[in-house]
Structure formats: structure tokens, C-alpha cells
Amino acid sequence: MAKEQKQVDAITDMERDFAQWYTDVCTKAELIGYTSVKGIFILRPYGYAIWENIQQALDQRFKATGHCNVSMPMLIPESLLQKEKDHIEGFAPECAWVTMGGSEKLEERLCVRPTSETLFCEHWSKIVHSWRDLPMLYNQWCSVMRWEKTTRPFLRHREFLWQEGHTLHATPEEAIEETERMLDIYADVCENLLAMPVVKGVKTDKEKFAGAERTYTLECMMHDRKALQNGTSHYFGDGFAKAFDISFSDRDNQRRTPYETSWGITTRTIGGLIMTHGDNHGLVLPPRVAPTQVVVIPVAQHKPGVIDAASALCGRLQDAGIRVKMDASDNSPGWKFAEYEMKGVPLRVEIGPKDMDKAQCVLVRRDNGEKTFIPLSGLEEAVKNCLEEIQANLFAKAKRNLDEHTFDISTPEEAKAIVEGEGGFLRSKWCGSRECEEAMKERAGVSSRCLPFAQSGTEGTCPVCGKKCTTDIYWGVAY
Amino acid sequence: MAKEQKQVDAITDMERDFAQWYTDVCTKAELIGYTSVKGIFILRPYGYAIWENIQQALDQRFKATGHCNVSMPMLIPESLLQKEKDHIEGFAPECAWVTMGGSEKLEERLCVRPTSETLFCEHWSKIVHSWRDLPMLYNQWCSVMRWEKTTRPFLRHREFLWQEGHTLHATPEEAIEETERMLDIYADVCENLLAMPVVKGVKTDKEKFAGAERTYTLECMMHDRKALQNGTSHYFGDGFAKAFDISFSDRDNQRRTPYETSWGITTRTIGGLIMTHGDNHGLVLPPRVAPTQVVVIPVAQHKPGVIDAASALCGRLQDAGIRVKMDASDNSPGWKFAEYEMKGVPLRVEIGPKDMDKAQCVLVRRDNGEKTFIPLSGLEEAVKNCLEEIQANLFAKAKRNLDEHTFDISTPEEAKAIVEGEGGFLRSKWCGSRECEEAMKERAGVSSRCLPFAQSGTEGTCPVCGKKCTTDIYWGVAY
Numbered sequence: 001m002a003k004e005q006k007q008v009d010a011i012t013d014m015e016r017d018f019a020q021w022y023t024d025v026c027t028k029a030e031l032i033g034y035t036s037v038k039g040i041f042i043l044r045p046y047g048y049a050i051w052e053n054i055q056q057a058l059d060q061r062f063k064a065t066g067h068c069n070v071s072m073p074m075l076i077p078e079s080l081l082q083k084e085k086d087h088i089e090g091f092a093p094e095c096a097w098v099t100m101g102g103s104e105k106l107e108e109r110l111c112v113r114p115t116s117e118t119l120f121c122e123h124w125s126k127i128v129h130s131w132r133d134l135p136m137l138y139n140q141w142c143s144v145m146r147w148e149k150t151t152r153p154f155l156r157h158r159e160f161l162w163q164e165g166h167t168l169h170a171t172p173e174e175a176i177e178e179t180e181r182m183l184d185i186y187a188d189v190c191e192n193l194l195a196m197p198v199v200k201g202v203k204t205d206k207e208k209f210a211g212a213e214r215t216y217t218l219e220c221m222m223h224d225r226k227a228l229q230n231g232t233s234h235y236f237g238d239g240f241a242k243a244f245d246i247s248f249s250d251r252d253n254q255r256r257t258p259y260e261t262s263w264g265i266t267t268r269t270i271g272g273l274i275m276t277h278g279d280n281h282g283l284v285l286p287p288r289v290a291p292t293q294v295v296v297i298p299v300a301q302h303k304p305g306v307i308d309a310a311s312a313l314c315g316r317l318q319d320a321g322i323r324v325k326m327d328a329s330d331n332s333p334g335w336k337f338a339e340y341e342m343k344g345v346p347l348r349v350e351i352g353p354k355d356m357d358k359a360q361c362v363l364v365r366r367d368n369g370e371k372t373f374i375p376l377s378g379l380e381e382a383v384k385n386c387l388e389e390i391q392a393n394l395f396a397k398a399k400r401n402l403d404e405h406t407f408d409i410s411t412p413e414e415a416k417a418i419v420e421g422e423g424g425f426l427r428s429k430w431c432g433s434r435e436c437e438e439a440m441k442e443r444a445g446v447s448s449r450c451l452p453f454a455q456s457g458t459e460g461t462c463p464v465c466g467k468k469c470t471t472d473i474y475w476g477v478a479y
Numbered sequence: 480m481a482k483e484q485k486q487v488d489a490i491t492d493m494e495r496d497f498a499q500w501y502t503d504v505c506t507k508a509e510l511i512g513y514t515s516v517k518g519i520f521i522l523r524p525y526g527y528a529i530w531e532n533i534q535q536a537l538d539q540r541f542k543a544t545g546h547c548n549v550s551m552p553m554l555i556p557e558s559l560l561q562k563e564k565d566h567i568e569g570f571a572p573e574c575a576w577v578t579m580g581g582s583e584k585l586e587e588r589l590c591v592r593p594t595s596e597t598l599f600c601e602h603w604s605k606i607v608h609s610w611r612d613l614p615m616l617y618n619q620w621c622s623v624m625r626w627e628k629t630t631r632p633f634l635r636h637r638e639f640l641w642q643e644g645h646t647l648h649a650t651p652e653e654a655i656e657e658t659e660r661m662l663d664i665y666a667d668v669c670e671n672l673l674a675m676p677v678v679k680g681v682k683t684d685k686e687k688f689a690g691a692e693r694t695y696t697l698e699c700m701m702h703d704r705k706a707l708q709n710g711t712s713h714y715f716g717d718g719f720a721k722a723f724d725i726s727f728s729d730r731d732n733q734r735r736t737p738y739e740t741s742w743g744i745t746t747r748t749i750g751g752l753i754m755t756h757g758d759n760h761g762l763v764l765p766p767r768v769a770p771t772q773v774v775v776i777p778v779a780q781h782k783p784g785v786i787d788a789a790s791a792l793c794g795r796l797q798d799a800g801i802r803v804k805m806d807a808s809d810n811s812p813g814w815k816f817a818e819y820e821m822k823g824v825p826l827r828v829e830i831g832p833k834d835m836d837k838a839q840c841v842l843v844r845r846d847n848g849e850k851t852f853i854p855l856s857g858l859e860e861a862v863k864n865c866l867e868e869i870q871a872n873l874f875a876k877a878k879r880n881l882d883e884h885t886f887d888i889s890t891p892e893e894a895k896a897i898v899e900g901e902g903g904f905l906r907s908k909w910c911g912s913r914e915c916e917e918a919m920k921e922r923a924g925v926s927s928r929c930l931p932f933a934q935s936g937t938e939g940t941c942p943v944c945g946k947k948c949t950t951d952i953y954w955g956v957a958y
Contacts, residue, residue: 033602035552036559039590045547045617052548067525069531074513074553074591074622074638075575080515093581096554098591100576101626101637110516112553112577112591123512123521132808138524143553143621147580158580159553329611431495 008195011342014280018224025274026153029283029343039151043267046343049291050270051161051237057139057193057289058163058265061185067137067165072119075110080118084243087117090210094146096158112145113153117211117236117262120166121244134258135178154271155228155479158448162266162286168258172237175259176214179235183216186231194269195286195395196220196230196276197402199425199474201450203232206437209262214369215235219449221402222275225423227449227476230272232264232438240279270297271479274400277367283344284366286394287387294325294383295340299333299352309356313349313379320380323385341366346390347383368394406474411463414445418444419477431462439464446475489738490821491760497703504753505632508762508822518630525822529749530640532545534620536672536768537642537744540664544614546644546654551598553621554589559597563722566596566789569689569739573625575637585639585718589626591712596690598713599645600723607647609728613737614645614657633750634707634958647737649729651716651867654738655693658714661742662695665710673748674697674765674874675709675755676881678904678953680713680929685916689742692716698953700881701754704902706928706955709751712742750958755877756846762823763845763874766866773862774819775805778831788835792858793830799859801866820845824868826862846872888954890942891922898925909952916945925954 011024026032031047059069075098089365095111113119124136143164148156165182165329168419169175183200190196198218208215212234220228238257241247276285287293294317298310310326317324327336331364333350340348352363359376363383367390374382405424409415415426426446430436437448440463455472491504505511512521522530536729538548539861554577561567574590585867619643644661648654662679669675677697687694687814691713699707717736720726728735749813756763766772773796777789786807796803806815812829819827829841838855842862846869884903888894894905904918905925909915916927934951941948 012623035598036556036601037552037554040552040554040596042552043550045549048549049547052549068528070524070527071522071530071622071640073516073519073521074624075516075519077515095581096577096589097577097579099578100574100588102572103573106623109579110575119514119521122515127512144551159548254490 011280011282011341014278021278021280022271022275023153023250024343025283026277029276031270032153032281033470035309037158039148039156041157043161044289047270048288049271050285051267053289054189054193054269055163057189058185059141061189062139062163062165065137065181065185067139070138070140071142072113072116072123072140074113076113076116077108077110077142079108079143080122083118083121084211084240087211087240091115091146092149094148096147098146114144114146115144115262116140116144116164116266117166117240117260118244121246121260123239124168125244125246128246128248128258131170131251134168134170134248135174136166136372138167139163139165142237142277152271154268154274157267160268162264165261165263166332168241168246169261170248170256172259175261176235179214179216179233179261181262182261183218183231183233186218186233186263187263189216190230190269191222191395193288194273194276195285195288195391195398196272197395197399198230199402199450199452199472200454203450204434204437204448204473206434207448209234211236211239213239217424217450218477220272221398221405221425222272222479223278223401224275225401225405225425227425227478228272229478230269231263231265231451234261236260236262258273268479273329276421277394278344281338281341284394285346286346287346287391290346291323291345291389292325292343292345293322294324294347294349295336295345296324296339296349297333298326298328299335299350299355301328303353305356306352308339310351312316313351313361313376317349317383320384322380322383347386349383366392409463409475410461412440415440415444415446415463415475419444423477425449426475428463428473428475429460430470430471431465431467431469432471434463436464440475444475445477447478449474449476449478480636489773490759490761490926493702500757501750501754504757504762504821510749510753510762511632516637518627518635520632520636522640525770526543526749529752529768530746530765532768532770532941533668533672533748534642536551536668537664538620540668541642541644541950543620544660546618546646549617549619550621551592551595551602551619553592554676555592555595555597555883556587556589558587559601560590561941562597563690563719566690569624570594573627575614575624575626592621593625594741594743595619595623596645598877599722600617600725600739601718603647604723604725607727607737609723610649610730613647613649613727614653615645616648618642618644624850631750633747633753635866636746639745639747644740644742646740647720647725649727649735649737651738654740655714658693658695658740658742662697662710663739665697665712665742669699669709669748670696670874671767672765672767673752673755674767674870674877675751676874676878677709678881678929678931680931682929683913683916683927683952685791685913686927688713690715690718692718696929698904698955699751699755700884700904701751701958702757702880703754704880704884704904706753706904706957707747707751708928708957709748710742710744711738712839713743715739726897729892747958756873757823760817761821762945763873764823764825766870768823769823769825770802771822771824771865772801773803773805773826773828774815774824775803775828776812776815776819776829777805777807778829778834780807780832782832782864784835785832789830792830792855795858796862799863801859801862826865828862832923833854846876884951888942889940891919894919894923894925894954898923902956904928905954907942907952907954908948909950910941910946910948911950912944915941918943923954924956926957928953928955928957
């Protein structure tokens with residue numbers, strides 16, 4: 001009953017109400033579940049399976065670059081959190097506090113980790129002694145908590161899943177290199193796994209992480225032309241190390257203070273995937289990250305031999321290393337088509353009696369609806385090629401959206417007209433002052449996204465104060 | 480300096496002080512780190528890598544039996560936790576409570592999950608409608624919190640990592656079958672991955688999980704002959720489903736209440752590994768779960784060609800799918816030998832100039848110290864065979880310990896004499912009364928471990944009341 005209903009529950013048109021379209025996709029594609037605590041969501045099996053694929057891609061890359069996983073506590077004593085001044089200022093307003101253990105009031109309240117720099121530093125202060133112990137290249141997969149007022153599925157949870165890498169190095173150069181290396185890994189996964197083109201750059205001081213000297217970021221453009229910050233990497237200098245008394249004896253027997261980094265990417269990436277590739281039929285997943293890459297649907301499945309033919313086809317694709325499933329349930333083909341479109345399965349393979357007579361099957365692409373008949377003899381190759389084409393097409397479409405909606409502007413008013421119109425990223429020069437940055441927020445409603453790595457080097461003028469300057473900056477409306 | 484010291488930091492003799500030996504291994508093998516919150520531990524890279532291998536083995540088996548992973552909230556509103564009466568009674572004394580979010584006092588306090596039955600049930604009450612939605616076969620990997628008074632590394636943490644499976648079925652038979660299937664998976668992983676023989680059975684009512692109708696358990700014997708409960712699987716009947724108003728419309732259109740199970744295994748398994756296989760040189764890891772299966776140590780590494788020969792050897796083993804690392808650091812060979820013995824690496828391969836002349840290398844087994852020279856031409860096969868032998872030998876040794884220290888007893892005093900002497904599991908008949916179970920605790924200092932699946936069927940007498948009965952039961956001193 002409930003399932004039969006689904007095909008008529010159309011989702012909101014994205015052009016009419018993008019925010020409602022987004023929420024519809026999150027729930028109708030069964031990615032997320034609501035709970036009785038505001039802002040804390042369930043990742044349902046399908047949503048979690050996407051996260052598992054992202055995890056796996058990242059974890060392989062982290063390990064290949066020498067990092068190892070650890071598990072740190074989920075609770076941080078208040079006194080520990082306070083050791084680094086900027087850090088506590090940034091996080092205190094969003095901390096959830098454990099104050100009771102069993103029936104007893106705790107002597108010191110404990111914060112549910114919003115991030116774990118303080119825990120890693122405390123640990124390192126005990127175990128780092130010599131240059132031989134460096135670098136420390138740690139990562140953990142966990143959930144963290146930030147008690148935010150406004151919440152949205154994937155984009156802003158009070159509790160969210162992420163990985164947080166934390167590393168410690170003998171020199172600032174090495175730490176900065178690490179910060180950049182990890183940003184590159186995020187960019188690789190965004191572009192090549194998730195088909196999400198990125199703008200790489202550095203955050204302004206106003207937008208950087210609490211306690212960091214420098215924050216690198218990836219900025220992605222969503223379908224509505226807003227920006228999603230997707231993966232950040234922070235260089236801390238020796239600030240935390242000093243606050244936590246971490247030192248090591250160097251090769252020359254001198255005691256030195258090491259340099260720290262941290263970097264993280266979260267489940268908000270899934271929100272980004274939805275808003276980059278989704279359409280009015282629901283989710284659209286790039287094949288490389290899709291939990292199910294191909295769904296096989298037998299047509300007229302009551303006819304003799306159809307189920308067997310579909311199973312055989314499914315088995316062949318599985319043997320070829322493709323993530324495939326068959327749906328031979330008693331739901332109607334129409335229901336099944338709508339269901340797997342909603343779930344964004346990249347490719348549908350249909351086979352019915354007529355196809356069997358012709359030794360063929362039908363491929364239907366989720367990204368553009370294209371339908372092709374292919375001979376069964378060439379099944380595996382055709383499906384693999386088709387999946388690669390879908391992957392490439394999704395990236396190209398997203399790249400086009402980014403390129404066609406990145407505008408050079410020279411006044412806040414120009415910026416305002418664009419973001420209130422068709423939307424986009426705004427590129428300008430920037431004099432470097434926080435006043436001008438804040439003026440852009442007030443007058444154009446945009447925040448600085450990043451100082452892109454790709455700097456043109458040309459001279460121009462700051463759109464606010466008109467001073468001559470060379471720094472390129474991106475502005476946008478951010479999620 | 481710190482590292483050089485390690486080889487002289489001998490660990491406590493296990494025969495002299497087993498508890499201290501255990502703690503020494505946990506810290507000296509770098510499995511665990513202490514934090515400033517009592518009872519909350521860090522899993523250091525080496526400890527976490529063992530957990531990752533256990534995870535992987537389990538996760539594959541869970542998925543192969545149709546389960547999918549999800550992520551549920553870490554916080555449970557007090558009112559939700561209270562919905563099932565037995566459950567809250569069991570867990571309330573151990574709950575850690577979040578009472579503040581940011582600077583505001585919460586309207587309802589939130590418990591950091593000690594286990595998640597209530598969250599799964601609340602979710603299912605929203606999404607389960609028809610027989611088509613069943614079974615629900617869910618699992619999650621996460622950490623949970625139980626605010627215990629007495630804590631020990633791995634064995635009793637206030638926060639520990641685990642997986643918790645939760646499933647929902649149309650019939651009690653199907654749910655019971657699931658409960659047993661998952662216990663079998665745990666047993667398979669314990670015996671075949673971890674080389675830990677198990678006694679499978681059912682818990683008494685006194686020892687079962689809060690809210691369960693029946694709890695299945697695996698009991699393992701540690702080196703000191705104490706019992707470690709290692710993996711449990713619970714059948715809940717329809718108690719939770721009723722408390723949470725979960726129902727489904729069956730094929731005949733009748734509304735019915737489904738039946739629930741849950742099952743979990745935790746990082747205490749690593750404590751079990753240590754206490755099953757460890758010795759006075761430190762940890763001993765079965766090859767199948769060891770993060771590093773083989774360590775290659777170049778001997779006289781300053782001599783020409785030695786490092787290259789060792790690298791080549793290491794590369795060959797890696798290509799053969801063996802988890803191998805080489806240690807070419809400037810620590811002394813003696814330091815290296817002690818270090819990898821402490822860490823329980825199953826096999827050490829040494830190669831030096833003399834070996835190179837003879838086209839051979841040396842294998843040294845961690846489990847029994849056996850040293851063999853093998854020709855380089857047969858390297859891969861010899862190493863693989865040797866790892867399998869070590870795996871089998873560790874299981875056989877542990878099985879011998881279990882078999883030789885399982886005693887039939889007929890009075891509490893007999894039981895007491897054994898556990899206060901050489902220790903062991905005690906097998907007897909049991910009349911089924913809680914009074915007699917409690918009397919065994921008072922008079923012999925043992926708790927019931929389980930009613931083994933392997934029941935002899937013979938008649939005997941209860942060791943406490945002397946009544947005639949047929950049920951076999953195991954008693955022991957438990958961690």
C-alpha cells in the first residue's frame with residue numbers, strides 16, 4: 001500500500017521551490033530519517049551506503065599517504081577545551097554538555113566533541129618525545145556535535161558524521177605541504193568520484209577555522225548556484241602545540257615545538273551530491289559513488305523465461321564487478337521505474353520476451369533518459385562504457401554550470417543583482433581588509449568563499465574601497 | 480631515547496600478576512592510551528587497526544546475510560528511553576546525560592546512547608507498514624556510553640566501540656533464526672579469525688539483556704581461566720514492538736506486531752585476544768587478524784646489498800597479498816626483535832649477508848619461537864604455510880586450555896576450590912531456579928555463564944538444592 005503510493009507522490013519542482021525539492025529528495029529517496037531531537041537525523045541504509053562509498057575512497061587515499069586511523073573519546077573536559085583561546089571562543093556557543101553520569105552530577109562538565117584538536121594535542125603531549133616520533137599522521141571516522149539553531153538534512157546537523165585528520169610535523173613547511181596534500185585528496189574525490197568540480201583556495205581570516213592560521217577550502221557550486229564548502233584543511237602553525245606543551249627533541253638534541261594540521265570532510269558532501277546532480281525525478285548519482293550502479297528490471301516477468309534471463313544478466317554484470325541489483329518484486333514496472341529514478345540509480349537495464357527473442361536488452365540512462373538497445377553478447381562492455389559516459393557527462397554538466405555562472409564583478413551592487421537574479425560565484429579583486437569583506441555581506445548579501453589558488457596576478461580595484469590590488473577572491477551565497 | 484628504553488622496560492610476568500601483565504601489554508604494545516576522563520580510552524593506531532580487521536570480517540558477513548548499515552543518533556531523549564520498562568531499569572544507572580545545548584538548559588535531558596533499541600524502534604514505528612517492509616535487517620558501527628564505576632582497558636570502558644545489529648521480523652520463528660544466525664557469525668569470526676574457541680549457549684534470566692526474552696552468548700576462556708563474554712545476540716519477542724506501536728499489515732491484510740532481535744560485539748574482543756594468546760614477551764596475534772603479519776628485519780643492514788635484499792623480499796611478500804612491513808630504522812636488531820614481539824607480529828623474517836650468500840632467509844615464529852632457514856626461491860609459499868600453522872597452533876593451544884580446564888562439579892564447594900585454585904569453567908546440572916543460581920555466586924564466587932547449546936540430555940542433580948534435573952550449565956568467574 002505505502003509502497004504503491006510512492007509513484008504518485010511527485011516531488012516539488014526544483015525551479016519552483018529548490019529548498020522543498022531538496023528536502024523531498026532527502027526523504028523520498030530514503031536517504032534520511034527525522035528523529036525526535038531537532039537537527040539530529042538518521043542516515044537510512046541508502047544514505048549510509050553512499051557515505052560508505054565516500055569513506056572507502058577517502059580511507060584508501062589516507063592510508064596510501066601514510067595515515068592511520070585511531071579512536072579518540074567523544075567527550076572533552078571543559079578545561080581541556082579551554083586551553084586554546086580562539087578555539088574555545090569559536091566552539092563554546094555550539095557545545096552540547098554532559099553534566100550527569102548515572103545519578104551523579106559530574107565534577108567537571110564534559111562537552112560532546114564538536115571537533116577533536118584538543119584531544120589529539122593532549123594525547124601527543126604524552127607520546128611525542130623525539131624527531132623519530134614525527135610526523136604523527138592520524139585520522140578518525142566518527143560523529144561530532146554542534147548545537148546549531150537552524151538545521152537541514154545533510155547540510156547542517158547537530159550531529160554529523162565526518163572524518164577528522166590530525167597531524168603533527170617537525171617543520172612548518174612539512175605541515176603546510178600536508179595541508180595542501182589533503183586538500184588535493186578531497187579535490188580528487190570530489191571531482192573523480194562525485195563528479196563535483198571544485199574551486200580550490202584559501203579562506204579569509206574572517207572565515208577560517210577557530211584556532212587555525214590558515215584554512216584551505218573546496219567550494220562547489222550547487223544547481224541553484226549557491227556555494228557549498230566541501231572539505232577543509234587547516235594549518236595551525238605551532239599555536240596548539242604551544243598551548244598543549246607538545247615538544248620534541250630534534251636531531252640536534254634541541255627541544256622544538258612541532259606544527260599541526262587538521263582536515264575534515266563530512267556527510268554534507270551528500271547534500272552537495274544531491275544539489276549538484278539531482279533533477280525533478282529525484283536523486284541522480286554518479287556511477288562511481290552509487291551503491292547500486294545498475295538495476296535490472298524484468299518486463300512482463302510472469303512470461304516464461306523472463307526472470308531467468310534477467311537473473312542471468314544480473315549475474316553476468318555482478319561477475320564483471322558492477323554493483324547491480326534485480327527487482328523482481330510484484331510491484332508494477334511503472335512503480336519500479338519511478339522508484340529507481342527517485343533513488344538516482346545511474347542505469348536501468350530492462351529485459352522482456354521481445355528482447356529475449358532478439359538476444360538484446362535495453363539500457364536507460366538516468367542522467368539524460370537516453371534509451372539504447374544492445375546485444376546481450378556485448379553486455380558487460382556496453383554497460384561499463386555507459387557508466388563511464390554517465391560519470392563524465394555529470395561532471396561536464398556541473399562544470400558547465402560552474403563556468404557559466406562565475407562572473408567578474410566590480411561593485412557590490414553588481415554582485416547583488418547577480419545573486420538575486422540567476423545566481424552564481426562572483427570574482428573580483430580584494431584589498432584584503434575585513435571592512436570591505438563585511439561591506440560585501442551587507443551590500444550584496446554575499447560572503448567571501450576563497451582566495452583561489454589560481455591567481456591571475458593582474459592588478460585591479462577592490463569593489464568596495466576602490467583601492468588598487470591584485471588578489472583575486474570569490475564571493476557567493478553559501479549553504 | 481624513549482624508544483631505546485623500550486627494550487629494557489620488561490612487562491610484568493603473567494604468572495605473578497595477570498592483571499598487571501594485561502595492563503602492561505595494552506600500553507606497551509601501544510594499543511591504548513589513557514585520557515583525562517576516567518574509563519574513557521584512546522584506541523591508538525595499532526589497537527584500532529586490529530579493530531578494523533575485526534570490523535571488516537564482520538561487516539562482510541553481515542552484508543552477505545542481507546544486512547545494511549545505518550547511522551542512528553547518539554542521543555536518546557529520556558522519554559524515549561523510558562518506553563520499555565525493563566530496558567530503562569537496566570540502563571538508567573549507567574546513563575550519561577546531556578542537559579545543556581550551547582548556553583541553554585535543554586527542556587528534556589538526552590542520554591548518550593548506551594545501546595539503541597529505542598531509537599531503532601521509534602524509527603521503525605514510522606517506516607514499517609506492510610509485510611513487504613519486513614524483515615528490517617539493520618546494523619550500525621558506533622560507540623556507546625555506559626557510566627560504569629570500575630573500568631579497565633578494552634574490558635570495561637565508559638565509552639566503547641561496537642556494532643549493534645537490530646532486526647525486525649514478521650514471525651517469532653524467523654526472529655529466533657536470525658538471533659542464532661548472528662551468534663554463529665560471531666562464533667565463526669571468534670574461532671576462525673581470532674583463534675578463540677567458544678562455548679555457545681543461552682543466558683539464564685538473571686544474566687540476560689535488559690528487555691530481552693532470550694540472550695544467546697559466546698563464552699571464551701582466558702589464559703587465567705576466567706570467562707569473557709564475547710558477542711551476544713538477543714531475542715526480544717514482540718515486547719519492544721508493542722511498547723513502540725510497531726505493526727504491519729500482513730499478506731492477509733491483518734495488522735500484526737513484528738518480532739525483534741539485536742546483537743552486538745565490542746572492542747572488548749581485543750581484550751579477549753590479548754588474554755587468550757599473549758605471553759610474557761607481550762601480545763601474540765593470530766595472523767588472520769594481525770595488522771602486520773610479517774616484519775622483515777635486515778641484519779647488519781649497513782653491509783652492501785642487505786637493505787636491497789630485504790626490500791626485495793618485502794616486495795615479494797606484499798605482492799603475494801601478505802600484510803608485511805620492513806623495519807630499516809637505525810634502532811638495533813635487538814630493539815626491533817623486542818618491539819615486534821611486544822606487538823605480537825606473528826612472523827619475523829631476517830636476512831643478512833650470510834643468508835644472502837646462501838640465497839636463504841630466516842623465519843622466526845612469534846607463537847613458539849621456532850626458527851627455520853628457508854630458501855628464497857620458496858619464500859611466498861613457506862611464509863603462507865607458516866602463517867597458517869601459527870593460526871592453527873594458536874587455536875589448538877587455546878582449545879586445549881578450554882578443554883583441560885572445564886570441570887564437572889557437583890557441589891558449590893567443589894566449584895569454589897577449583898576457581899580459587901587453578902581456575903576454569905565448571906559444568907553441572909541446574910534446576911532452573913534463581914535461588915540456586917544466586918547461591919552459587921555466594922558460596923562459590925561464580926556466575927552462570929550459559930546453558931550450552933550442546934546439552935547432554937542426561938539426568939543429574941542441581942549442585943545447590945539437589946533436585947533431579949537434566950539442564951547442563953556452565954559456571955565461571957567472569958570479566
